[in-house]
Amino acid sequence: MVQAITLPRNEGGIKAAIAALSEAFGDRLQTGQALREQHGHTTTWIDNQAPDAVVFPTSSEEVSDIVKICAEFGVPIIPFGTGTSLEGHVNAPAGGICVDMMRMDQIVAVHAEDLDVVVQPGVTREQLNTYLRDQGLFFPIDPGANASLGGMVATRASGTNAVRYGTMKDNVLSLEAVMADGSIIRTASRAKKSSAGYDMTRLLVGSEGTLGLITEITLKLQGIPEAIRSARCSFRSVDEACQAVMMTIQYGIPVARIELLDEMSVRAANQHSGLDLPEVPLLLLEFHGSDAGVVEQSDTFAQIAEEFGGFDIAATSTPEERNKLWQARHDMYWASLGLRPGAKGISTDVCVPISKLADCVSAARSKAEEMGLIAPIVGHVGDGNFHALLLIDMESAEEREKADTYVSWLNDLAISMEGTCTGEHGIGQGKRPYLVRELGETTRFMAAVKAALDPDNILNPGKILIDG
Amino acid sequence: MVQAITLPRNEGGIKAAIAALSEAFGDRLQTGQALREQHGHTTTWIDNQAPDAVVFPTSSEEVSDIVKICAEFGVPIIPFGTGTSLEGHVNAPAGGICVDMMRMDQIVAVHAEDLDVVVQPGVTREQLNTYLRDQGLFFPIDPGANASLGGMVATRASGTNAVRYGTMKDNVLSLEAVMADGSIIRTASRAKKSSAGYDMTRLLVGSEGTLGLITEITLKLQGIPEAIRSARCSFRSVDEACQAVMMTIQYGIPVARIELLDEMSVRAANQHSGLDLPEVPLLLLEFHGSDAGVVEQSDTFAQIAEEFGGFDIAATSTPEERNKLWQARHDMYWASLGLRPGAKGISTDVCVPISKLADCVSAARSKAEEMGLIAPIVGHVGDGNFHALLLIDMESAEEREKADTYVSWLNDLAISMEGTCTGEHGIGQGKRPYLVRELGETTRFMAAVKAALDPDNILNPGKILIDG
The missing domain is CATH 3.40.462.10 (FAD-linked oxidases, C-terminal domain)
Incomplete structure (x- = not known):
């Protein structure tokens, strides 16, 4: 039986971060128990580990502000979409702040000629496809659940028609993300292909909130078939x-x-x-x-x-x-x-x-x-x-x-x-031992990447890597 | 005009590494000028910067040995395929050891039922397709040149039919690579899709020899169309x-x-x-x-x-x-x-x-x-x-x-x-300033990844990143 792991809590930091966030976000920072438990719950068999507070940003800049506050006080940050992940991805084993991305739900731009769309991470798959239908376009990845697109990026989701259209790794052109120090970066241009340096897009796809918070996504689209x-x-x-x-x-x-x-x-x-x-x-x-x-x-x-x-x-x-x-x-x-x-x-x-x-x-x-x-x-x-x-x-x-x-x-x-x-x-909490059995020493280099991009281990700690 | 950049040379280290490699590899370690210049030359407009020696490994273990020797003496390592890259990728701005991968030219396994093939990095595109033809299979990526598949991985190559079949990033299932400390890792299983941790495969694809040396490649194949x-x-x-x-x-x-x-x-x-x-x-x-x-x-x-x-x-x-x-x-x-x-x-x-x-x-x-x-x-x-x-x-x-x-x-x-x-x-030497213009602060996080995986900057230094 996979037990929820528990990590040391930074009580003083959490208290200070909640105070600072409360001042900045007013009633968009919530600490009620039911809401917190809902945000520590996914369709998993791992015990619920609620965060200490949930904050609801509406822009990339606000996400950056949240990360900067949490970084200052060394407090864990757990991004949250629709809560349909399966391996305890949104549990808070060291407590911390859950960042609910669902109010960032704007479809920013449809480029029909380029077959791409720019969305905020809280847009759901069905919301996007309903929006696109009149234009004869669709986004093919279908994990079953009406997941948020940010969550789908984070878990490298796929589903029934990946056999033809690939997984999220194949369908993300570019990401905007907030990194552990609060920097807002764009991983790639909107060109359909590129050899411009390390593939930071694919590094963030499937990183389960442990390397950065996804704040904008450029997705490939398909024409609705005849x-x-x-x-x-x-x-x-x-x-x-x-x-x-x-x-x-x-x-x-x-x-x-x-x-x-x-x-x-x-x-x-x-x-x-x-x-x-x-x-x-x-x-x-x-x-x-x-x-x-x-x-x-x-x-x-x-x-x-x-x-x-x-x-x-x-x-x-x-x-x-x-x-x-x-x-x-x-x-x-x-x-x-x-x-x-x-x-x-x-x-x-x-x-x-x-x-x-x-x-x-x-x-x-x-x-x-x-x-x-x-x-x-x-x-x-x-x-x-x-x-x-x-x-x-x-x-x-x-x-x-x-x-x-x-x-x-x-x-x-x-x-x-x-x-x-x-x-x-994905790996979440539940599959961490299996990742080691599967990829052995490669996980040591994953840990090096994690340490380089999130040296204080504040981004969704206790996920993917055993010592993460 | 893009000038070849020059980096400080570690003369003592280079001398010591050549001595150690010469002992281990005999006449598979060469220092003749013509051969060295050929290995510092690509179809580029950047000046030739020859390595100090060229070594010809025949196995992953030998590549690991080379990296360990170079790591011990802090000497640059530059992997080499067919020399058809275009942006000074194989120049040796700080001197060092060129690792010519072309004797690692075995097709290790064809899994026709799985539509994949395992090859060593020195196998060329045309060699592979000639080999596969009888089985009704082909590898679609075609950059024009009869490049080595290792080089194609390293530069995230594509070409005329990427519009249908994607680029190298879409066609590599898994890699074996030698990392900067000589560790041999496998980045992924042979499964067609995976959510198992960070995408180390895609991180190495397009990394131009700066994060690891590719020693084995599992590629997706296609059936030859009717x-x-x-x-x-x-x-x-x-x-x-x-x-x-x-x-x-x-x-x-x-x-x-x-x-x-x-x-x-x-x-x-x-x-x-x-x-x-x-x-x-x-x-x-x-x-x-x-x-x-x-x-x-x-x-x-x-x-x-x-x-x-x-x-x-x-x-x-x-x-x-x-x-x-x-x-x-x-x-x-x-x-x-x-x-x-x-x-x-x-x-x-x-x-x-x-x-x-x-x-x-x-x-x-x-x-x-x-x-x-x-x-x-x-x-x-x-x-x-x-x-x-x-x-x-x-x-x-x-x-x-x-x-x-x-x-x-x-x-x-x-x-x-x-x-x-x-x-x-790719970026190589030639496009490094443009990468910064294109992706700005994202390059800072690329540099963090580079520093984490190659802390002594011995893997193809002076490529991709301005301070790399």
Whole structure:
């Protein structure tokens, strides 16, 4: 069981920082318990560690002011978006000040000709896409939750259509960030590519608030495709489904999404979303392109799927049917919880080379059965990334212990298969030991970078690095 | 005129390091003048600054040994590939040891199912693609020169088909590198995506040998497309050509290449390659996809081009015709030199948001005319990146001065247009002042990262950062 770590508190500094911030921000600095606990809470199994205060800036300059005050008093700063991270990223193990970025929610500029947009970090994914729709543009990264874009940058988020559009690392052109001394920097120009020095953009993407606070984001956009087509296909085994995925990717079909639901997940979806899918492993796909192109793509996929024993293949370009299927996919977290009401869902996040995917998923299923764990599996399988959602009675010490054993075993298995313990959720507090198991001495150089950019360790301490 | 900078030499250390390396490497440590000068020479206008010795390792462990010896004596280390960099990247302003990586030329593993390959840094782009051809795979990044893949990583190279396949930053999955203390690290797993801590892969990509020596590279591969089709189209003005490019990108046509040749470049190509293209601005394109898909793409492009006054549109899927056109494009550097025999070509490398491209190219042409400079322009215009090749008599101080004025003016223009001074060539020695103009205080944090990872500044000193 991953315990929340606790770090020494700087009581005097925290008190002084709160006083200074209170003077500067008035009632935009809050210390009520409920609000603080809400800001120390994410959908994680790690205990809530509330910050000492929450402050709500509305500009980069105000974020800089906050950081300068906290730096002066040596007080931790924890940036907060929608609180949908999964590994205790917003916990406050040494207390400190939570910086709620959600009032920085302006879409600053849309450059339709350049296919980019400049946003503040509190803009959510759905807010942005609603705003863009009239212009025929969209931002493709979709982690499921309606996360803030700042949070998505910070955790290097991805999701269902990363197989085609990449992750946040591929879709951020430039960042404005406030560094540990309060400096406001811009990491890159708005040019589509650059060789101008170290890639500070990518260094901040995925840094989980430990190297700087993201205050403005320039994102790449895509044109809304002329046609979108979805398909589904059932398989007798996870192995056959994974073989079909591998061949689809190798064949170069530019699938926009290719998602696996194992048998248990399909059962959960049927119950939750009123579907009547065959209760066997299922692939859900989406194709983006021209009218003719998407039909060609889905036909080619169907041929491949049949080779691997796929059946009950259905494809549609009708929005209603498409949305129904994808809504069911999006609701999988809630649907899975329905398999064991009252249980807490603990999500694994391994990602392996696609040639190892079938073995890894099969082993993950067998191990869960062997340990008596209920653990439906869904996966962004085009990337080799899947989630087993362990349904755990958190009141039971034995079950928590089992869950921990399983998570540890699966992370180690993925690492032994040249994979990673986290495809998209990040390290936070929870995965810090696994990062060391995965990358060994490389973490020492990560720590050197952290120490160079945040020498007093005030930016989201206790995250990513064991000694961070 | 960019002068080669000179840094203080550690004579005693260099002597001691050469003695130790000579003992360890025998005749794989060389000090002959011609060889040293060749290793301090790139296709740059910056003066040759030869290293004191050149060593030829054959393994990561040997690279580690070299770094440890140089670290012990505080001696600069300059990694070397094919010597095709353009901004004095391999100059030795403080002397030191050049590490020629070209004997590390093994293709370590091809994972066809995962669409990735593991190579040593001395493998060249063409060597890799020749090796892969039988397996129906290719590595798409094509900077023109038959560069080493290690060098391409180090300079964050790209080239003609970055518009579809991205740059080196998008195509490296993982790196093995030797750090300044001789540690050998692996930056990431072989998983297709990851949120496992700081992105040390992207930090090393584009770091130009200043943060670590790249000793092994895991690259993403692509399946060779079922069909490849090329097209060309002439325009009455650069402005109309750029408008057509912008619309093509906005329309979401997944062009694999879209290259602009201005009027002067077309004239050079006609002369050099025996073509009879209309001597007006030209777009060259390539489309990758299915048989039907590439025809659909090129037809859609043709419609767009006609809207913007494009004429003499020709498309072909025949390899012979296609290769002839693209060979002409690849030979542009030599063709352009033919416009002024005996002159040296000095290449600019700005990259701007595509909405600014027409203005930037037009201004670049007008300014060259106004200054009496011969400067044909070619561009990877889908990315907003173009090169004006200044043809300069290097014996003339006045011309050198003019070239410097022009380069400086164009870099500043691009920066003022939210662009970058370097789309793909990198900073090296030559562009260090422009990096500061472009990113300001951000360079201070780059310097902090450099100091953290290479505290004694032994890794390729005098590159990227003014005080580096």
